[in-house]
Amino acid sequence: MTDQTAIQTQILDAFAFRHATKEFDAARKIPETEFTTILEAARLSPSSFGLEPWQILVVQDHDKRALLEDVAWGANGRMNGSKGQLYTASHFVIFLAHRGQTMRHGSAYLDRHLREVKHFPEEALGGFKGAFAKFQTSDFNIDSDPQITDWSARQAYIALGNMMTAAALLKIDSCPIEGFEMAPVTEILGREFGVDTEALKPAVMAAFGYRASPPRHPQSRRAAEDAIRWI
Ligand SMILES: Cc1cc2nc3c(=O)[nH]c(=O)nc-3n(C[C@H](O)[C@H](O)[C@H](O)COP(=O)(O)O)c2cc1C
Incomplete structure (x- = not known):
């Protein structure tokens, strides 16, 4: 196998390995150096005009995670009868998007x-x-604050994608999380997490760790000819 072929195999294997993990093995922690590498994938990500309009909050304090339980329905496991990602993840991340105050x-x-x-x-x-x-x-x-915040969030999603791919290359599982109530989460972040919510708004969350069990469903995607159009 040539080097290029080996790399292509490695990339495709990582994308086949990655799935939205519903519950992690709470006993397993991601080694610090590996999570640092995953964070570097985010920090080094491209952004429009190079403005990096995000802040990445890594929430390791389980008491703080607990504050989100009732308002993060996509991570508390209630929807799918699991223990959820919030408590079982080795590392739990909240991406904050810069608002108009900083990004106008x-x-x-x-x-x-x-x-x-x-x-x-x-x-x-x-x-x-x-x-x-x-x-x-x-x-x-x-030009409006919500539009600028959405634009910032779009940049944050690039960093999120890169983190998940870097994790998958390291055989680390992940789950992106949009399943949360924006208003109460913003309020909690301001009150309990020291986030300046005049300048930052939550965009998306992500959990990282090691799967507790195999994926419940095989990966399913549209065929390439449906998803991609060549001209
Ligand atoms: C931006 C985004 C938000 C998501 N939010 C959640 C969530 O809150 N909870 C959850 O369990 N999965 C969430 N997912 C996972 C998707 O449902 C999942 O990626 C999709 O069904 C495809 O499955 P796969 O990732 O396992 O291949 C989210 C995915 C993305 C990209």
Whole structure:
């Protein structure tokens, strides 16, 4: 097998291995170095204009996880008669999306990001900021706080996907979680998790660990000719 063929096999094996895990083996913990690698896959993910409009909250305190139980129906197991992901996951992550306060063109946050993270030279700042303002107000027309937050969440989902793929390559299971009530979760994050909810809003959650049992269903997907159109 050539190197390229071996890599293709490894990639496809990882995608076949990954499934939305409903319950993890609570006794098994992901080694720290492996979870750090999974987090790096998120941190190094691409984002529109390179603005990384997310924050990743890793919730390891089970008392804090318990606060979400009643409002995270997609993770508490009640829907499928399992122990759920919330308590059994080795690592539980909440992706927070930046809101208008930080991600609207012209914000002080963006200015600092461009200077301190992107290391933009002073003479290039004006052009970049102008292009981003045009993108927001005209090209994509995303000027309201909910629109900007949704745009941030879309970037966060790229990081989420990369984390799940990195995990699968390491034979670590995962489950993305959108099954939660937005308003109470936001309120709890603000009150109990120290999240500045004026600046950040929950986008999606994800659980990582090792499956407690084999997947309940075989993987099912549309055929390639239905899902992909070549022109
Ligand atoms: C954004 C997103 C949110 C999801 N939310 C949940 C959830 O709250 N709870 C859950 O058990 N599965 C959740 N899933 C898993 C999907 O139901 C699952 O990926 C899909 O049915 C395909 O199955 P598979 O991932 O096992 O191949 C979510 C998936 C995605 C991508």
